[in-house]
Amino acid sequence: MKNYNTDKIRNVVIIGGTRSGKTTLSEAMLFEGKVIDRRGTVEGKTTVSDNTGVEQLYQRSIYSTPLYAEFMDHKINFIDTPGADDYIGGVISALNVCDSAIMTINAGQGVEVGTEIMGRYAEEHKMPMIIAVNQLDTDKANWDNTIDSLRQAFGGKPTIFQFPVNPGIEFNAFVDVLKMKMYKFSGEDGNYEVCDIPGDLNGKAEDMRASLMEMAAESDEALMEKFFDAGELSDEEMHIGLTIGFVNGTLYPIFTISGKKDIGVQRLMEFITEVA
Structure with a gap:
């Protein structure tokens, strides 16, 4: 790994409620940064961050795990944190050393108690926050309800930068309002084409x-x-x-992703290098 000037380094903490896909997103970011050449799964007990026996037994993060990815001539340091408030100490420690946060939201559940708890701590730390609406590829995904719940929880701060074209099990495309283009994905390896809306x-x-x-x-x-x-x-x-x-x-930029299918992860990482 090469050396990076400080202006090319980003320090990000990934927070969110239990089962909102933080570890799966982390795995996709590692893959896009070419740290790994194959993505593991929580269910398969093969992720980089959930590497202890107890985490693999219960299939959830217990410890905060520091990771990194090299992307677009930047080094992104990021920390995968637990979602359960039993382990909030690890989240607070991560917030203390990072410059911005990614809040993952389960698109099938919207804002949950864990979301509000993590959001409150992020706000207390004056932490700039990106909202990544995750798991848009599931049959329970409901974009409109998720956006409504975000606005109920955080007022006018959640701001749509992207919206999904076809949320649900067929999810493979979103519109990027900043770029005014549609991103359409094929397969589950992050491959996409940029199309007119x-x-x-x-x-x-x-x-x-x-x-x-x-x-x-x-x-x-x-x-x-x-x-x-x-x-x-x-x-x-x-x-x-x-x-x-x-x-x-x-404002909290809202991005649309599927960590499991590696949809939208590259665009999220691009935004981190540009802004976070």
Whole structure:
């Protein structure tokens, strides 16, 4: 592994309730960073982070595990943490040494008690937070209910950066509102093609992008003035405004993923290198 300047290093903690897919996401990030060439599973007792006998016996994380991945000329240090509040000490320790957090949400359950507990600790640590709506590939996945529960729990901070095209067992595509493109996946190895947004989804994407532009403008006085004068912001200005909002904790970007099928993980890691 090569040496990295500090501006090329990201330190991220993965938090969330029990069974929200933190370890499975960690495994996909290791795979995308080419640390491993084959992803393990919690059920198969073959993941890198759940490596103790007791974790494999109960098939859940008990210890916080530091990991890393090299991606897009950056080193991403990340910590897979337990979801059960019995082991909250490990989560708090991880929050103390990281710069931002990824909160995983089970798309079949939405916000749970564990989600709110972890979110509260992240807010107490003034931790910028990305929300990764995970397990969108299951038959119980419900995007709308999940978004509603996030807004009930965290108010206006959860902000949609992506939305799924076909949540459920056939899930293989999402629309990225920042890029204004659709990402369509084939297989379970992270392979995808970038496509134009289908006509029936274009209006929805445009509306969401307009909302993002407003949030970007609200994060900075100069951007707000520009937005009022010109009626819009450039892509670069949007990036600046959304970064300010993220770092200040006024917005939580929402990403759509399936850690199990490695859908959306590369785009999530790309965002981490750019912003987190």
